[in-house]
Amino acid sequence: MTPEMETVGWSQSSGNLTLPKNEVHIWRAWLDADAQGLSRLREFLSEDEISRANRFIFPRDRDHFIVARGRLREVLGMYLRRDPQSLRFLVGKFGKPALMDENDLRFNLTHSHGLAVYGFAMNRELGIDVEKIRPDFGGEEIAERYFSEMEQKELRELPVELRATAFFLCWTRKEAYIKARGDGLQIPLASFDVSLSPGKPETLRSSDSQ
DSSP: OOSOGGGSOOOOOOSOOOOOTTOEEEEEEESOOOHHHHHHHHTTSOHHHHHHHHTOSSHHHHHHHHHHHHHHHHHHHHHHTSOGGGOOEEEOTTSOEEESSOSSEEEEEEEETTEEEEEEEESSOOOOOOOOOOTTOOOHHHHHHHSOHHHHHHHHHSOGGGHHHHHHHHHHHHHHHHHHHTOGGGSOGGGSEEOOOTTSOOOEEEOTTO
16 A cells, blocks of 8 residues: 555445455545544454553553554454454464454555555455655665665655655555565565556566565
8 A cells, every 4th residue: 555545536435345356445544533433443342452452551542553453343344244343363473464264355454643544355365554655754774774776776766856755655565565475574675676656556576586
């Protein structure tokens, strides 16, 4: 998921959801909620999730966790025609979540600066990432450490005013790839190439297995 959120035409859910095998559905949810909404979403969570939420030091972080997990359960429940509270999750070796008793529906989630984004697909692994573009963010040292030589070259050749956007495009695409693989940072970020020039198609130009 690229950070160019405002270019996407988002629609409201009808509540009657189907997920064809050849589609990937992307959802977004703002994580701030009023007391009534927070209480409703908390009811969807498991005891383990509530325990995790209560370990946050700051109330805002706790509430955002509740909303992010509650919304995930709510949408999964609509796809599966099940009570959101009945869903059970398992976590892969490197932290990727999955449904315990549903082998076909895959999902992934990410959040940044109060925004959660979710991806859903049938019978295919997927990864998603979102970041807020910060024009004053100095990403040169991070790029030198984590980007491939091809990506660093492409970044340097862009006009200065496009480099911050390009940095975050590259970062989110690399994060989405390793999340889809489910191997976490066992995959070195510099071991594969993605496109990063703003306005050009998103492309995985080489994988870590090549």
